Structure formats: structure tokens, C-alpha cells
Amino acid sequence: MTQKKISCSAALALAGLLAGGAATDAAAANQFRGNACIITASPACAALGWSVGNCAAARLYPPNWNGNANRTGLSLYWGYYAQNFTYPSGSMVGAVMRPLQASGIGNGMFTYSATGRIAGQVPAAPAAGTAVLSNTIYINGFEESCNVTLRFQGQRYPLP
Numbered sequence: 001m002t003q004k005k006i007s008c009s010a011a012l013a014l015a016g017l018l019a020g021g022a023a024t025d026a027a028a029a030n031q032f033r034g035n036a037c038i039i040t041a042s043p044a045c046a047a048l049g050w051s052v053g054n055c056a057a058a059r060l061y062p063p064n065w066n067g068n069a070n071r072t073g074l075s076l077y078w079g080y081y082a083q084n085f086t087y088p089s090g091s092m093v094g095a096v097m098r099p100l101q102a103s104g105i106g107n108g109m110f111t112y113s114a115t116g117r118i119a120g121q122v123p124a125a126p127a128a129g130t131a132v133l134s135n136t137i138y139i140n141g142f143e144e145s146c147n148v149t150l151r152f153q154g155q156r157y158p159l160p
Contacts, residue, residue, distance in 0.1 A: 042147040058077070100114045116137060122135065
């Protein structure tokens, strides 16, 4: 009988730890990881090697989400090249193109300026426990005079 009480108590304690851990993981999530694919590209993109259908592993950091700073960050990993776009003053969601701090790492590291906005974000305002985020991202000056539209889809990270 004593063993059953200890086992039951241990099981209840373990269940409490696991439930608490899941809540902590959801609160600790500060990014969405997934992919971003080019769905439109200006004519200037072809000369730089970019075209519709190019897809990258991606991370999106929404502003003020689960403890994030008031800035939007997008990182793209193309396998042979990486880019980062940051709007340091809040959200990129809306109809207005915002000035972005852009950087790339390929055969060296460089910074440049771009503009961008996020449209069609689902959900429009992610809650703390939001598991999946998708949106359309417009970037002018994606690389030099290449302008693109990206479709991002990702899951929160870390997952509970």
C-alpha cells in the first residue's frame, strides 16, 4: 500500500513538473522557424541569381512577442548565403514600407539598406501560445535593385 502512495505521489509531482515545463516552453518561445520562398521577383533579380521558387530556411522574430524587443527580425539561410533584415522600431505589419537594416554573409560580410513590410499575417496579432505563423513579406532592395515578395511559414521555437 505504501508503494502505491509513493508511486501515485511521484506521478502527480511528475505531471505537475511536465505541465509547468510546457507553460514555460511556450512562454520562452521567441521566434518562428520555418521557410520563406520567393513568390514574386522583379526583373533585376534574375541577373543576381534570384527567381520565383527559391526557398530558404528562415527565422522570424515578431516584435514584443513573448519578451522580444520592440523590433522585427527576419533571417534567411540559403545554404550558401545568409541574410538578415531588421526593422528596429517595431512592427513591419501594415501597408507602409519601412526602412530595414540589412546584412548578408557570403564571400564576406556586408550591410546595406532595404525597405519592407509584412502583409497578410495569420494570425494578425500572435498570442503568447501561437504555434504557427504565416505571412507575406515585401522587400525592396532584397539584393541591390532586386525586389521580392516572400511567403513565410513557421512554427514557434522552441516547441513545448
